[in-house]
Amino acid sequence: MSDSTTDAEPAFEIAxxxxxxxxxxxxxxxxxxxxxxxxxxxxxxxxxxxxxAERVLDGDAYDYGDWLDLPMALYSVHDRGTGDVFRVSVRDGAVELHVLPETDPAGLRALYRRLCDSSDREWHVERRTDDE
Structure with missing residues (x-):
C-alpha cells in the first residue's frame, strides 16, 4: 500500500x-x-x-548512530523531546523514516519539520505499508 501527500503538515499516521x-x-x-x-x-x-539529515540530527534534539557498514546512510534515531525511536535512511533521492514497534507520529513529525526548516525545498511525503 502506498499513500502520497503534499500537505504542509502530514499526519504521519502509522497504518x-x-x-x-x-x-x-x-x-x-x-x-x-x-x-x-x-x-x-x-x-x-x-x-x-x-x-x-546529519545537520538536523546533529542538533540538540537527537541522539543517533550509524554503526553499520552499509552502502547507504542508515541511522538509528532517538528524539529526546518525544522519546520516539525510529530509523532514518537516505536512498534514491529520498529521506526515509522507518517506523519501529514503539514509534509514535510525534517524533516523525518533528523530524519532518526540522528538515523543512533546514532546507529551501518543498517535501512530498509518501507512505508505504507492508503487512508481511
Whole structure:
C-alpha cells in the first residue's frame, strides 16, 4: 500500500507497525511495517540529503548512530523531546523514516519539520505499508 501527500503538515499516521522476530542466526528482524519517504522538490542527490539529515540530527534534539557498514546512510534515531525511536535512511533521492514497534507520529513529525526548516525545498511525503 502506498499513500502520497503534499500537505504542509502530514499526519504521519502509522497504518501498520512492524513485528519483531527473533532468530538464532540473524538476531532481530522486523516483519511488516510503515515507511515514510520524504522526497524533496526540486530533487536532490543522495549526498546532499545525507548532509542535510546529519545537520538536523546533529542538533540538540537527537541522539543517533550509524554503526553499520552499509552502502547507504542508515541511522538509528532517538528524539529526546518525544522519546520516539525510529530509523532514518537516505536512498534514491529520498529521506526515509522507518517506523519501529514503539514509534509514535510525534517524533516523525518533528523530524519532518526540522528538515523543512533546514532546507529551501518543498517535501512530498509518501507512505508505504507492508503487512508481511
Amino acid at each position: 501498520a507497525r512492524p513485528q519483531r522476530r527473533y532468530t538464532r542466526g540473524a538476531g532481530v528482524e522486523y516483519v511488516g511495517g510503515t515507511v515514510f519517504s520524504l522526497v524533496p522538490d526540486p530533487p536532490s542527490a543522495d549526498e546532499e540529503l545525507v548532509a542535510l
